[in-house]
Amino acid sequence: MxxxxxxxxxxxxxxxxxxxxxxxxxxxxxxxxxxxxxxxxxxxxxxxxxxxxSEFVLPTPWAIASRIVTDFPLLISNAYVTLFEVLAGFGSAAVIGVPTALAIFYWRPVERAVYPLLIALQTIPKVALAPILVLYLGYGWAPKITLAFLIAFFPIVVATVVGLQSLDKGLVNLVRSMGASEWQTFTKIRLPAALPNIFGGFKVAISLSVIGAVIGEYVAAEQGLGYLQLLANSQFDTTLNFATVVMISGLGVMLYFILTFVEKKVTFHRESAK
Amino acid sequence: MSVPAAGTWMSDGVQTAEIAASSADPKGAAVRLQDVSKIYQSRQGEDIVALERISLDIAPGSFVCCVGPSGCGKSTLLSLLAGLIAPTTGRTVIDGAEVKSAHPKVGVVFQSDLLLYWRTVLDNILLPVEIKKLRRADYEKHALELLEQVGLAGFEEKYPSELSGGMRQRVAICRALIQEPGLLLMDEPFGALDALTREQMIHDVQRMWMRVGNTVLFITHDIDEAVFLADRLLVMSPRPGRIDLDLTIDMPRPRQQSDIHENPNFARYVRQVREIFEAKGILKA
CATH class of the missing domain: 1.10.287 (Helix Hairpins)
Structure with a gap:
């Protein structure tokens, strides 16, 4: 006492x-x-x-920074393109991935059929699919978004399934003893308890989505940060190349922090999880 | 009044009048088990008899303790009454209605507090109200009263992580009491607490019960705890789960832990229970 x-x-x-x-x-x-x-x-x-x-071979950080400032309109307009691809790819991965995880969690047959297949597909390096996607989907948005989606999908599904499975069984008994329906068990217990895991998956997925979109642009594109990098390369413009790298990582970091912010709003602070 | 945690449950003077009032108007539910058996299938396909043909009547408002070693079926008994599992044979009846799923008159306190870490203390206590789709506002005042009674006034906006183990279990008790259950089931509720907190909690549960006057089924493996709390003590042994002894504990209330060990009756009851466990080979003399 x-x-x-x-x-x-x-x-x-x-x-x-x-x-x-x-x-x-x-x-x-x-x-x-x-x-x-x-x-x-x-x-x-x-x-x-x-x-x-020579600065032509390796530009100084200062040169890169001033290039970002002078060429900002060019960089930002291409960054918007990449950002759109990332958001579309990641967004569809989240919108399809979370329900897929729910289906795997709630229905045994789905778990048996889909889960092993997903893991097998995961062993394919997604970037290796980029040329094939271009072949089928052309030079526009579609192959980049698809690649960003494919690369983000798996971590979201796995994190959500693990989050749902790791629930303390005692909590299920607790709400059942209060007469909770399965829907109430989901909304009151399962989902809130899984949210930290789901956001963990989102954070991994958003960084991967950026990689997916840029790789897609490397293969075939007319705009976007990946395209801009190839353009800079062809013109031996190392400084612009580095400036683009800074923009790409800036994009990833920004998206990551936005997710962290949303997570803090949606879930309870994590350190008190246990 | 230096310590809020030592709240109303302990202030003896106020209690006496309330005790008289509550015993005149029993709010407890009557419990009846008829020939209840529960048989589980093991992974190897063998039958495991968790409970064998138990028949039992519990009077409204009585405090029944159930003591026994692990695997004696005492938790199975509780799960049956909570409507979490169905009996293999027999019937479980609470206040005339057969238990088929969760019974609205039953509140449960589990071994771990099972508080939701993303909800405040108040929101945790109101969880059963939300699940039963009742109006939250109707129960908020009662929730705050319950918190005050367990010495946690002012803690309603705290999160479980900010509370000690004993405080968390008190909140879990408030959550079980929010709808004034006729039957309170407690499954080794203090098993995870340290000895001193545990002693305080046992004392406080007695106070709570004397005030509320509901029926309590309290499951434990601690003989002293069981004898201290019980009106009626069921001693169980495993394989198959049976009630070996149904003992009426006749000691005046409120019982005090400070002098209970000097009470010759207490020592006699404890010895009786021990003798059963020794005869069964559960305790070796």
């Missing part, structure tokens, strides 16, 4: 302490990743002229 009493006297202090903790860390530790990144960029910036490598 005594240890409860100490908590009970001041409800809320526990949580506040946890939130405050990172602020107490030394500055160097808090920003250690940023400091390391800045250091690497600095070494890069300084060593290019010192080593005598």
């Amino acid at each position: 005594s240890q409860e009493a100490t908590v009970a006297v001041s409800p809320g202090t526990e949580k506040k302490r946890q939130v405050k903790k990172p602020r107490g860390e030394p500055l160097l530790e808090r920003f250690s990743a940023l400091i390391l990144a800045a250091f690497i960029l600095l070494v890069w910036q300084v060593s290019v002229p010192l080593s005598g490598i």
